[in-house]
Each structure stands twice: as structure tokens, then as C-alpha cells.
Amino acid sequence: MAAPVTRAEVLKIYKTMLRESSKFSFYNYRMYAVRRVKDAFREQKAVSDTSEIQQHLLEAHRFLDIIKRQVIVGDLYKFDKLVIEVKNNEKN
Amino acid sequence: MACRNVNVHNLSKLIRYFSQKTTEQETKVASRMGFLKGKPLYLDAQATTPLDPRVLDAMMPYMTHSYGNPHSRTHMYGWESEEAVETARQHISNLIGANPKEIIFTSGATESNNLAIKGIAHFYGAKKRHIITTQTEHKCVLDSCRALEGEGFEITYLPVCSTGIISLDELESAIRPDTALVSIMAVNNEIGVKQPIKEIGKLCKSKKVFFHTDAAQAVGKITVDVNDQNIDLMSISGHKLYGPKGIGALFVRRKPRVRLEPLQSGGGQERGLRSGTVPTPIVVGFGEACRIAKEEMEYDHAWMIKLSNLLLEKITKTLPEVVRNGDDVHTYPGCLNLSFAFVEGESLLMALKDIALSSGSACTSASLEPSYVLRAIGADEDLAHSSIRFGFGRFTTVDEVEYTAEKCIKHVQRLREMSPLWEMHQEGIDIKSIKWSQH
Numbered sequence: 001m002a003a004p005v006t007r008a009e010v011l012k013i014y015k016t017m018l019r020e021s022s023k024f025s026f027y028n029y030r031m032y033a034v035r036r037v038k039d040a041f042r043e044q045k046a047v048s049d050t051s052e053i054q055q056h057l058l059e060a061h062r063f064l065d066i067i068k069r070q071v072i073v074g075d076l077y078k079f080d081k082l083v084i085e086v087k088n089n090e091k092n
Numbered sequence: 093m094a095c096r097n098v099n100v101h102n103l104s105k106l107i108r109y110f111s112q113k114t115t116e117q118e119t120k121v122a123s124r125m126g127f128l129k130g131k132p133l134y135l136d137a138q139a140t141t142p143l144d145p146r147v148l149d150a151m152m153p154y155m156t157h158s159y160g161n162p163h164s165r166t167h168m169y170g171w172e173s174e175e176a177v178e179t180a181r182q183h184i185s186n187l188i189g190a191n192p193k194e195i196i197f198t199s200g201a202t203e204s205n206n207l208a209i210k211g212i213a214h215f216y217g218a219k220k221r222h223i224i225t226t227q228t229e230h231k232c233v234l235d236s237c238r239a240l241e242g243e244g245f246e247i248t249y250l251p252v253c254s255t256g257i258i259s260l261d262e263l264e265s266a267i268r269p270d271t272a273l274v275s276i277m278a279v280n281n282e283i284g285v286k287q288p289i290k291e292i293g294k295l296c297k298s299k300k301v302f303f304h305t306d307a308a309q310a311v312g313k314i315t316v317d318v319n320d321q322n323i324d325l326m327s328i329s330g331h332k333l334y335g336p337k338g339i340g341a342l343f344v345r346r347k348p349r350v351r352l353e354p355l356q357s358g359g360g361q362e363r364g365l366r367s368g369t370v371p372t373p374i375v376v377g378f379g380e381a382c383r384i385a386k387e388e389m390e391y392d393h394a395w396m397i398k399l400s401n402l403l404l405e406k407i408t409k410t411l412p413e414v415v416r417n418g419d420d421v422h423t424y425p426g427c428l429n430l431s432f433a434f435v436e437g438e439s440l441l442m443a444l445k446d447i448a449l450s451s452g453s454a455c456t457s458a459s460l461e462p463s464y465v466l467r468a469i470g471a472d473e474d475l476a477h478s479s480i481r482f483g484f485g486r487f488t489t490v491d492e493v494e495y496t497a498e499k500c501i502k503h504v505q506r507l508r509e510m511s512p513l514w515e516m517h518q519e520g521i522d523i524k525s526i527k528w529s530q531h
Contacts (some may be wrong), residue, residue, distance in 0.1 A: 026491075028134070028142065028487035029145055031488065031489045031491075032486060032489075036391075038389070043494070052499065053213045065144065070145035070147055070149055073145075073148065078491060079131070080130055080131040081130045082130050082131050082132075082133055083129050083133060083446040083495075084130070084133060084495055085130060087130075
């Protein structure tokens with residue numbers, strides 16, 4: 001039987017995923033990743049079954065690895081920013 | 093000159109420095125002149141969708157070290173590629189409720205449509221020489237039918253009603269004893285209308301006619317189940333569901349067996365229906381895209397509804413005389429086709445150059461002719477000329493949609509102010525009743 005997952009553990013992976021997602025250099029991927037991570041954790045908030053939480057946590061780690069790798073791939077090639085980003089930068 | 097002593101390494105640094113300077117300056121000039129302030133936003137999801145990063149992640153190993161030919165039976169390289177291809181096939185069949193053996197990989201929906209229509213016609217052509225399709229099909233279906241007409245087949249092009257949906261009664265009366273195939277698309281690529289696939293499937297089954305559907309715009313976006321909907325053949329495209337380009341599939345029912353004549357001869361891959369080495373990396377990507385689509389369908393669909401309602405609400409709240417082409421209810425929300433009266437679609441597209449939009453299908457976007465789909469639904473010539481298609485995807489953001497709505501409203505208002513016809517309309521003159529005299 002696996003040890004129960006602590007709240008701190010879940011919070012930690014959640015924050016790491018958000019931080020890594022916000023590193024996508026392509027605007028649309030970045031916005032989607034952040035939105036999807038937030039919604040996924042919100043959806044699974046009510047889950048109380050230990051083994052199910054364990055399963056979700058494993059999945060989250062797998063996703064974190066994908067995000068990290070794809071952020072690197074995205075950084076390898078330079079491309080122009082979108083109009084909407086340029087506009088937002090000007091505003092700030 | 094100082095440059096003469098610079099070694100190669102420094103030289104390349106220098107080149108980079110100066111070229112960066114020039115681009116910086118170019119960008120500055122461009123932004124001063126009011127154009128090229130960054131890359132346009134992408135709102136043309138019916139033409140193609142960006143590759144999902146998760147899909148690329150699944151593809152990478154097969155684009156690098158796992159390069160075996162999936163048909164090689166004598167070594168490890170072949171086995172691992174074959175396994176990956178079969179897993180992908182499983183994901184695709186799961187998404188549409190089929191058996192993996194019923195999936196034939198092709199180069200895309202165009203090839204699938206060709207294979208289905210010509211394959212059926214050629215196999216059963218000795219006795220059955222009639223095919224039914226609709227006027228709003230994709231070009232590749234219409235063109236395949238045209239080619240068959242040249243070979244002596246008879247084709248019925250069913251009309252659609254003003255919402256873009258076919259009439260089941262008309263379909264029933266069009267079916268003849270020698271009808272081989274009914275080919276009707278699931279979701280229209282220009283107006284997003286959903287056809288009553290389940291009812292059509294039931295009708296075709298009762299009449300013992302094969303039913304093919306071009307579901308390139310439907311699979312992965314709305315629920316498609318080949319058994320529940322009695323579909324015999326179905327075309328799928330990879331790049332419309334966040335997968336790679338150059339890959340698609342044709343579902344070919346095994347029970348009761350649907351037989352086809354292949355388009356190309358060769359090594360007999362894909363049950364002999366589509367010879368040629370199966371391209372492992374993009375097949376893996378296609379499979380992963382289907383797996384994700386199944387998991388995310390509900391989530392993505394809710395997002396599409398949110399975005400499409402937002403855009404429609406924003407635009408119709410401010411702008412009068414905006415017509416939505418196609419059905420309001422039986423529609424895929426990720427595709428919104430609007431006609432702005434008194435505004436020419438091409439001019440609006442030019443004005444909205446910082447948003448990637450289209451007035452219809454990408455295949456016909458080069459011509460200035462109004463779309464044949466809009467003509468088929470009976471849109472007036474002037475409204476057909478003023479249509480724009482907004483296509484949303486998983487990666488579209490609320491900010492992008494708000495920006496688009498804002499720009500769209502601004503330019504439609506500007507173009508209308510310039511139009512004498514709009515002025516006359518405002519004064520209550522019925523433009524259609526005017527008899528224009530030629531000089």
C-alpha cells in the first residue's frame with residue numbers, strides 16, 4: 001500500500017507545473033498550459049481516494065516532464081511575438 | 093581595416109550583431125508605419141490547427157533514434173516501430189468506436205475521400221453506378237464524383253436547406269436500386285453545420301447502401317461512433333485535431349464487409365488498400381492527438397462554446413445587419429461564419445491583417461468567387477461576398493477573441509461609413525428594388 005499523498009506534495013507539483021507552463025515561449029501554448037493545469041487541479045480537488053490521488057500525481061509528474069521538454073524545444077527556434085503580446089507590452 | 097584581423101568566430105558574432113541591428117530597425121520602422129506589430133493571431137482552425145506540444149513529445153523518439161520501418165519483420169527496429177503504429181491505430185479506433193483492424197492510414201482526408209468514393213465505385217461499378225452526395229461537400233469529394241461522372245457514373249448532388257442541412261426525405265427519394273454509395277460530410281468546413289449523421293446512417297442501412305462520411309472537421313471535436321451512427325466508411329485528418337500534417341485515416345467497416353479497389357499498387361500494406369511504407373512518426377503523432385482528443389473533448393467543447401458565444405455576443409451587440417451563416421443549433425461551435433452586410437469580405441480580410449482569418453475554405457481562398465457552400469444554402473450574392481469564417485481551437489485565448497471582436501467592429505464600421513450603399517440603407521431605401529441602369 002502506497003503512503004498517502006500530503007497536501008504539501010500536491011501543492012508543490014501544482015506550483016511547479018504552473019511555473020514551468022509559464023515558460024513556454026509561444027503565447028498560445030503558454031496560455032493553454034496554464035489554463036489546463038489550473039482547471040485539471042480544480043477538477044480533481046474533490047478526489048479523496050488515496051490510490052486515485054496517487055494515480056493523478058503520477059500523471060502530473062509525467063505531464064511536468066512533457067512541459068519541461070517542450071519548453072526547451074520551443075526555445076530552440078526564434079519566432080516573432082504575436083500582435084496581442086506586443087500590444088500588451090506597450091500597455092505595461 | 094580592423095575587420096581583417098577578426099577571426100572567423102568573431103566575424104560570425106559581428107554578422108549576427110549587425111543583422112540584429114537591422115531587424116531591430118526594420119521592426120521599429122514597420123511599427124511606426126502602423127503595420128507588422130508582431131505576428132497575426134490565428135483564427136483559422138478549420139484550415140489547420142497547431143501541433144499540440146504533447147503530440148510532438150510523443151513523435152520525437154520516432155523522428156530520431158527509433159527510425160525502423162514498421163514493416164521490417166526481421167529486427168528490433170522494425171518491431172518497435174510496428175508496435176508504435178499499432179498503438180496509434182488503437183487510439184484512433186477508440187476515439188471513433190471502431191476496431192483497430194478497420195483503420196487504414198492514408199496521407200490525409202483528401203486521399204481518404206478519394207479512396208472511399210472511387211474505391212467503392214470501381215469495386216461495385218459493374219452493377220451499381222449511382223452515387224449520392226451533397227452540394228456543400230468538400231472540393232475533394234465533389235471532384236472525385238466529377239471524375240466518376242467522366243467514367244459514366246451517375247451522381248446526385250443533393251441540395252441543402254437555408255441552414256445547410258440536407259432533407260432526409262429528399263435523400264430517401266434519391267436512393268435507387270443501383271445506388272452504391274451515399275457520401276455526406278459530418279461537419280461542414282465552411283459553416284460548421286452538423287448533418288444528421290445518425291439518421292442518414294440508419295436510412296442507408298435500411299436501404300442497404302454504403303454510407304461514407306467525411307468527418308475531417310468532426311472527429312475529435314464532437315462525438316462520433318461508427319457503430320451507433322451506422323457509418324461504413326469515414327475519412328479522418330490528422331492536422332485538424334492538433335496532429336501532424338500529411339497523415340489521415342479511412343475507417344473501412346469489416347462487418348458487414350465493405351470492399352474497395354485500391355488507388356495505388358505496391359507492397360500491400362494496410363490490408364492491400366493503401367500500399368506504401370506507413371510513416372511511423374506522424375502516425376504516432378496522429379494516434380496521440382486522437383488519444384488526447386478523446387480525453388479532452390468535453391473540456392475543449394466547453395471552451396469552444398465560450399469563445400464562440402463571446403465573439404458572437406460582442407459583434408452582434410454593437411453591429412447591426414450581421415448574419416450568421418448556417419444552422420444555429422446543429423453546429424460545431426468552433427466554426428463561426430458571419431456575413432457583414434454592405435462590407436466586402438475581401439476588404440475586411442485586408443483590414444484585419446493582424447488576424448489570420450479566411451472567407452471560406454483554404455482550398456478556394458485564392459479566388460474572389462463567393463463560396464459555393466454559401467451559394468448552396470441560398471445566401472444572397474452580396475451576403476456570400478461579405479462572409480468571414482472565424483475558427484477557434486484549443487489554443488485560442490479569450491484575449492485573442494476580444495481583440496478580434498474589437499478590430500472587426502472597428503473596421504466594419506469604418507468600411508460601412510465609406511459605403512454609399514450603407515448610407516442609402518440607413519435612409520430606408522431598399523437597395524434590391526433599385527433598377528441599376530447600365531451606361
